[in-house]
Amino acid sequence: MTTFRKSLWLALIASTFAVGVAEARTLKWARSGDSLTLDPHAQNEGPTHTLSHQIYEPLIIRDHTGKQLPALATSWKVTSDPTVWEFKLRTGVKFHDGAEFDADDVVFSLERAMQPTSDMKGLLTSIEKVSKVDAHTVHIKTKAPNPLLPNNLGDLFMMDKGWSEKNNVTKVQDFKNKEENFAVRNANGTGAFMLVSREPDVKTVLKRNDNYWGKSEVPLEITEVVYTPIKADATRVAALLSGEVDFVQDLPVQDIERLRKDNKLRVNSGPENRTIFFGFNIGDKDLKSDNVEGKNPFADVRVRQAMNMVVNRQAIQRVVMRGESVPTGVIAPPFVNGWTKELDTPPAVDVAAAKKLMADAGYPNGFSVTLHCPNDRYVNDEAICQAAVGMWGQLGIKVNLVSQSKSIHFTLIQKQPPESDFYMLGWGVPTFDSDYIFSFLYHTRAGSRGSWNATRYTNPEVDTMIQSLSGETDLAKRNATIAKIWSILHKDVVYIPLHHQTLAYGMKSDLDIPVDVSNQPKLKMISFKRS
Amino acid sequence: MFAFAIRSLAQGVLVLVTVAFIAFSMFRFVGDPVVNMLGQEATQQDRQELTERLGLNDPWPIQFARFLGDAAQGEFGVSYRQGRKVSDLIKERLPATLELAVLSAIFATGLGVLLGVYAAINRTGILSNLIMSLSLIGVSLPTFLIGIGLIYIFAVELRWLPSFGRGEVVRLGWWSTGLLTESGRKSLILPVLTLGFFQLTLIMRLVRAEMLEVMRADFIRFARARGISDRSIELSHALRNTLIPVVTIAGLQLGSVIAFAIVTETVFQWPGLGALFVNAVQFADVPVMSAYLMFVAAVFVIVNLTVDLLYFILDPRLRSGRRVAKGH
Numbered sequence: 106m107t108t109f110r111k112s113l114w115l116a117l118i119a120s121t122f123a124v125g126v127a128e129a130r131t132l133k134w135a136r137s138g139d140s141l142t143l144d145p146h147a148q149n150e151g152p153t154h155t156l157s158h159q160i161y162e163p164l165i166i167r168d169h170t171g172k173q174l175p176a177l178a179t180s181w182k183v184t185s186d187p188t189v190w191e192f193k194l195r196t197g198v199k200f201h202d203g204a205e206f207d208a209d210d211v212v213f214s215l216e217r218a219m220q221p222t223s224d225m226k227g228l229l230t231s232i233e234k235v236s237k238v239d240a241h242t243v244h245i246k247t248k249a250p251n252p253l254l255p256n257n258l259g260d261l262f263m264m265d266k267g268w269s270e271k272n273n274v275t276k277v278q279d280f281k282n283k284e285e286n287f288a289v290r291n292a293n294g295t296g297a298f299m300l301v302s303r304e305p306d307v308k309t310v311l312k313r314n315d316n317y318w319g320k321s322e323v324p325l326e327i328t329e330v331v332y333t334p335i336k337a338d339a340t341r342v343a344a345l346l347s348g349e350v351d352f353v354q355d356l357p358v359q360d361i362e363r364l365r366k367d368n369k370l371r372v373n374s375g376p377e378n379r380t381i382f383f384g385f386n387i388g389d390k391d392l393k394s395d396n397v398e399g400k401n402p403f404a405d406v407r408v409r410q411a412m413n414m415v416v417n418r419q420a421i422q423r424v425v426m427r428g429e430s431v432p433t434g435v436i437a438p439p440f441v442n443g444w445t446k447e448l449d450t451p452p453a454v455d456v457a458a459a460k461k462l463m464a465d466a467g468y469p470n471g472f473s474v475t476l477h478c479p480n481d482r483y484v485n486d487e488a489i490c491q492a493a494v495g496m497w498g499q500l501g502i503k504v505n506l507v508s509q510s511k512s513i514h515f516t517l518i519q520k521q522p523p524e525s526d527f528y529m530l531g532w533g534v535p536t537f538d539s540d541y542i543f544s545f546l547y548h549t550r551a552g553s554r555g556s557w558n559a560t561r562y563t564n565p566e567v568d569t570m571i572q573s574l575s576g577e578t579d580l581a582k583r584n585a586t587i588a589k590i591w592s593i594l595h596k597d598v599v600y601i602p603l604h605h606q607t608l609a610y611g612m613k614s615d616l617d618i619p620v621d622v623s624n625q626p627k628l629k630m631i632s633f634k635r636s
Numbered sequence: 637m638f639a640f641a642i643r644s645l646a647q648g649v650l651v652l653v654t655v656a657f658i659a660f661s662m663f664r665f666v667g668d669p670v671v672n673m674l675g676q677e678a679t680q681q682d683r684q685e686l687t688e689r690l691g692l693n694d695p696w697p698i699q700f701a702r703f704l705g706d707a708a709q710g711e712f713g714v715s716y717r718q719g720r721k722v723s724d725l726i727k728e729r730l731p732a733t734l735e736l737a738v739l740s741a742i743f744a745t746g747l748g749v750l751l752g753v754y755a756a757i758n759r760t761g762i763l764s765n766l767i768m769s770l771s772l773i774g775v776s777l778p779t780f781l782i783g784i785g786l787i788y789i790f791a792v793e794l795r796w797l798p799s800f801g802r803g804e805v806v807r808l809g810w811w812s813t814g815l816l817t818e819s820g821r822k823s824l825i826l827p828v829l830t831l832g833f834f835q836l837t838l839i840m841r842l843v844r845a846e847m848l849e850v851m852r853a854d855f856i857r858f859a860r861a862r863g864i865s866d867r868s869i870e871l872s873h874a875l876r877n878t879l880i881p882v883v884t885i886a887g888l889q890l891g892s893v894i895a896f897a898i899v900t901e902t903v904f905q906w907p908g909l910g911a912l913f914v915n916a917v918q919f920a921d922v923p924v925m926s927a928y929l930m931f932v933a934a935v936f937v938i939v940n941l942t943v944d945l946l947y948f949i950l951d952p953r954l955r956s957g958r959r960v961a962k963g964h
Contacts, residue, residue: 142719149675221685227677278719280673281689283711285720304728305718306915307801307907335800335905336914339784343799347791481918512667512920519671521680533676545676553679 130633131329132616135341136354139306139334144288145262146217146277149224154260155354155625156332159311160201161262161294164192164211165255168630169621171378171440171537173255177206177263177295187250187578188233194241198318200265201292201299208237213266213275215245223277228257228535230553231575249576252583256536259623268293297325297629308333317629324632345370345611352618354626356609358429358484364611374429374609375620379533380436381483383476383493383601384546385409386526388561394475394505394526402474403526407466409598411459415496416601418451425488430604435591436532436542438605440622443539443587448595451602456499463500471501477528482511484606490529493603521550523559530557531606535623539587543571547594562599644944648937655933656707659926660700668692669716669920690716703926713923717915722927725912731812732802733901733908737894739824740832745886748836749875752843756851757870767840774837783830783903790826798823800905831900835889842885846878853877880950887943895932 140156141148158166164178178192198206215235218225231251236244247254269275274288292300297319298311311330319325333350335341338357342364344350356364356372365372385403386392392401402408418432434451437444463469478490487508494504504527517525534541548554548571549563570590577583608620615634618626670686687693691702706713712722755764774782791799803819805812814820850856851874859869898910905911909928916924 141717144719147719148673149677224673224675224678227675227679227682279689280686280714280716280719283714283721285714285724289719304907305720306911333801333905336911337903337905340787340800340903340905343784343787343792347795347799349791349798349800510667510918512669512671512918513665514667515671516668519680519683550680553681556679557676 129328130326131331132327132352132628132631133331133333133350134352134354134628135333135335135344135350137334137336137338137341140309142278142289143292143300143303144274144278144286145264145294146214146220146223146225147286147289149227149260151624156309157260157262157292157294158296158625159298159330159628160292160296160300161264162296163261163263164194164258166627167259167537167623169619169626171622173259177211181255183250183252183578184244188247190245190247190251190254191238192243192245194243195318196241198295199316200268200295201314202265202268204265204267204293206263206265206295207240208243210263210266211235211243212237213269214263215261217264217269217275217277218261220277222279225261227553228261231257250578251575252578252580253536253538253540253575256538259535263295264288265293297323298327298330301329306334319629323629325629326632327628330628342611348613351613352616353611354624356611358427358609361427361429361609361611369614370611371614371617372609372611373618373620374607376431376438376440376622377533377606377608377620377624378438378440378535378537378622379483379531379606380433380438381430381486381489381529381531381603381606382436383603384528384530384560384599385412385601386523386559386561387599388563389526392474392526396473397468402466402468402472405466406598407462408468409601411462411466411500412497412502413598413601414452414455414459414462415499416451416493416603417454417496418604419454421489421492422604425485425492426604426607429484429607429609431607432604433602435595436546436600436602437539438534438622441534441537441539441542442584443542443591445588445591448591459500469501471503473503473505474527475505475507475525477514477517477525478506478508479511479514479529480508482514483529483531486529489603518557518559523561525559528559532557533623539591540571540574543567543574543587543590547571547590547599560599562597564593564597567593641941641945644941648934648941651937652930652933653704655929656704656926657700659929660696660703663920663922663925664696666917666922666925667920669922672919673716707927707930712927715916715921715924717919717921717924722923725924726909726927726931727810728812729907729909729912732814732906733894733897733910735813735815736824736827736831736900736906736908737890737897739828740835740893741886741890743828744832744835744839744889748839749843749882751836752840753847753870753875755840756844756847759848768844771837771840774833775841779830779834779899780903782833783826783900786826786830787903796822797826799826802907827900827904827906830903831893831897835886835893838889839882839886843878843882846881847874850874850877876950880947883946883950884943887939887946891936891939894935 138152140153141150142153145157145161162176164176165173166176168174177195177198179195180193182191184191194208200206212235219229231247232245233248234246238244272287274286278286290303297314297317299314301310301312303309309332313328317325335344341353342360345353361372364370387403389401391399395402422428422430422432432451433449435448476490478487480487490506494506497504518528532546544554545557547558547567549568550558567590570586574583574586608624610618610620612618618631670683674682674686691699715722715725751767755767758764787799790797801823802814803823804817805814805820806816814824856869856874859873897908898914901908901910902914912924913928
């Protein structure tokens with residue numbers, strides 16, 4: 106064999122080997138809605154963050170169980186000054202365009218996220234100042250001690266300062282301007298995937314970032330991601346069945362059983378970080394939508410207890426949700442700090458006892474009231490309301506159901522004063538701590554607190570305790586306060602918690618993507634099964 | 637004819653303004669876009685600020701006047717949902733919808749006239765009866781059911797055709813087309829069938845009924861007496877006289893196919909204007925909704941105008957009538 110031939114053979118073998126290693130694995134991924142923008146600070150919304158998580162990275166990331174892992178920060182701690190947090194940044198991290206990631210980018214990104222037009226600013230209100238200590242150390246000074254600051258940073262993505270300045274995107278999109286911001290359809294992050302092309306609502310293509318800092322820590326087996334929103338449920342399922350997509354993020358509940366039986370597919374389901382519940386107007390002297398003159402039946406705790414007791418959560422789970430929900434007695438998913446088994450156990454269904462409570466409260470024949478319900482926000486939201494209306498009917502409570510689009514429904518709740526006496530709502534806890542639930546759903550509506558509390562419930566004792574949580578650095582003491590608040594709220598029956606929503610992911614059987622509690626799967630963690 | 641065209645145009649503008657007016661007065665009932673634009677941590681104050689910035693606090697006649705002023709300059713603002721210029725969005729989505737609509741219209745009209753003529757000539761044939769019975773399905777089944785049925789058969793079971801999207805598209809300037817690639821052509825088949833099926837049956841039944849009517853007319857009998865061949869009578873004398881109502885209906889249907897491809901586009905995740913509109917409604921994305929409604933109104937105005945003008949070409953009586961009028 107001549108040397109030329111030999112080297113040719115060697116080259117050939119080498120090239121086949123190289124192909125074998127760099128095996129191209131494309132993940133075709135579909136869900137019902139698209140990300141709204143690639144600008145990581147413009148929309149605080151689930152699907153938007155999900156896509157951003159593949160391209161951009163926060164300082165601290167959460168895995169699919171909600172556990173915090175270091176991402177662009179390697180360690181973080183409170184300094185001797187309890188109002189200052191110190192973050193040590195990862196070294197040797199590069200943005201997709203090759204620029205170095207350092208403290209300047211962190212300061213820039215957090216300041217950008219705190220701008221008035223940013224949608225992320227609500228998570229950063231406790232921050233007074235972000236400052237650079239050295240190239241890889243950042244100090245965040247809060248207005249008061251904030252022991253849980255890292256909890257708020259899970260979806261706060263880091264942008265490159267240089268890139269942002271060059272492309273004139275140092276400001277978050279202002280909808281008043283009539284121009285599109287460059288960052289809406291372009292991205293330069295540090296994440297495991299790089300943007301190849303983006304057609305909003307149609308298709309987004311990402312490719313693997315071969316220089317990713319964490320490539321030795323995560324499988325990173327997917328080489329290309331093709332992300333397509335498919336709005337119609339039937340079409341999305343059909344695309345999975347026909348093999349046109351590999352991974353469907355939201356399966357309609359009625360199809361889950363059928364897909365489970367298909368041996369070419371896998372369905373993973375698990376609890377989502379979202380609880381569905383009913384709220385009532387407790388505080389007003391008289392209700393507008395009821396037939397009781399001069400009195401508010403919801404103001405009587407016995408009425409609320411009775412209504413809580415007749416809601417048959419098991420039946421709703423079985424019939425309306427086809428088993429895809431977790432009945433509960435508290436507005437906090439199990440992985441949230443403050444959740445306990447006792448709180449989570451819903452009251453036993455007892456119609457006779459409920460009727461007695463109603464009679465004691467002076468409503469033996471019930472009353473009539475209007476229930477507002479969304480019809481395009483939660484899983485089977487309208488059907489749940491219809492089922493519950495029937496259950497309250499057992500007490501003689503005649504509930505008129507008004508189901509509307511979420512754009513109208515949420516306005517009723519957010520208006521001051523709220524325009525609904527009785528409503529359905531769902532709540533997710535991005536900080537994984539009860540404080541978030543208390544502040545938005547239970548605190549008296551004032552300032553930045555209580556914005557989703559349309560119950561008019563106001564309890565000064567509870568309010569003071571809620572306020573004390575944000576500055577309490579002693580975690581044992583803090584948890585004791587949380588438990589105390591929950592016990593008061595539980596006794597007062599401010600809401601009727603119904604169930605934790607469940608998520609179901611459908612995929613080809615060579616994939617095994619675990620359900621992410623925040624419904625934001627991180628694709629770098631996914632590996633294929635070798636067959 | 638020129639005066640006629642000018643008059644129609646003036647009416648068209650009036651229609652556009654009226655549509656915009658009605659649309660604007662209804663937007664309040666769609667919901668508050670601010671709810672969708674801000675995350676759940678937003679405070680009351682954040683919401684008020686954004687509402688103020690977007691000018692949503694102004695009374696709606698003022699908002700309407702501002703919209704008209706901007707629209708006259710071709711400026712439709714920025715989508716609340718996507719943060720992109722509405723005119724860009726419409727330009728981007730238009731090719732998908734037009735391609736789908738025009739192909740469906742060709743499919744429906746071509747096949748519809750053909751089958752209609754056949755069914756009229758062979759009134760008692762087995763095939764004609766079969767066609768007529770099948771056409772009942774097209775008239776009575778809702779579009780989304782036809783679409784899902786086709787997806788189930790051709791995408792899930794047979795795996796011949798894709799169930800969603802446009803496939804690979806080729807860009808020609810700002811236009812994009814799926815006709816130049818295999819996956820693009822394959823992707824077109826099911827949506828075109830779905831969208832065109834109803835129109836097809838409608839046109840077919842119309843052609844058949846009209847044709848039967850015309851075939852009974854005196855001039856056909858005289859033509860037969862003159863010894864003109866059956867084929868010639870059917871295709872040139874009868875068909876031509878059948879076409880006037882068919883053009884009217886087909887024209888109006890083209891308008892509604894472009895405007896109301898919403899269902900088909902949603903079922904097939906077709907990235908056209910209909911899908912854009914559905915998303916806009918759910919988000920209460922007022923700039924996109926108003927621009928879309930203006931677009932639809934414009935399509936109907938243009939289609940109607942074209943249909944009116946086509947009458948002049950198809951019906952000699954209109955032309956001669958004008959000449960007579962001039963002579964006086």
